Amino acid sequence: MTSTETARRPDSGRVPPGAGRVARVMSSRGLALFSETIVVSLAVAVLSIPAVTALPALAAGSAHLRRHVEGESDSLAELGRDFLRALRSGWVWGVGAAAAFAAISATLTSPLIAGMPGGEVFRWVSAVLGAGIAVILLRAAADWTPACPSWSALIRGAADRSRRDLTGTLLLLLALGLAGVVVWMFAPLMVLVPGMLVLAGRAVVGRAQ
Secondary structure (H helix, E strand, C coil): CCHHHHHHHCCCCCCCCHHHHHHHHHEEEEEEEEEEEEEHHHHHHHCCCCCCCCCHHHHHHHHHHHHHHHCCCCCCCHHHHHHHHHHHHHHHHHHHHHHHHHHHHHHHHHHHHHHHHHHHHHHHHHHHHHHHHHHHHHHHHCCCCCCCCCHHHHHHHHHHHHCHHHHHHHHHHHHHHHHHHHHCCCCHHHHHHHHHHHHHHHHHHHHCC
16 A cells, blocks of 8 residues: 555544544533533422412522532532522512512503503513513522521612623523523423523622622
8 A cells, every 4th residue: 555545544543623622512511510500490490380489499599500610519409408498588579579470471461451541651661670670589599598698688789789780680681581582482491491590690690709
């Protein structure tokens, strides 16, 4: 065999350049974070079934994701314990949040509102109010830790940061918009929305620290 033929023969033992890159991505922490986000999303979705428990469930999911990123214990049992802690201290806020979003959803979907004078304006005001409440609650849930003494202080702090950190607020609004698009495109993907929102909230909190 000539040297030219040897040079042209493919090297069966050589790893394609793209394969090494794929292997690095597949073994990176990014993939681990992605899979943990899915776990958190499913757990939060199940814990949020009663609706009034959605806010404590988001707080527990955010605490779980923070522990995972920081290399602390991130078992599902710990997530469940965090959920019970957040529920005991913040059930009133959970009920209030569920009631507020039920009222806003009814306003946005009710045909009676559309027939009222100024009904469309009222709908837009309700949508903006709902988005603002959602941003504040996402920030509060992302900031929650088992050591938090009061959900009231947490909500007030989140409202203040939402006003001062406009970039973070816009990022959370974008996350909410993308979540809405995902559900609109394929409703069963709703179970992945909690993880998306938890990840967005933790990213905004981490960005501000």
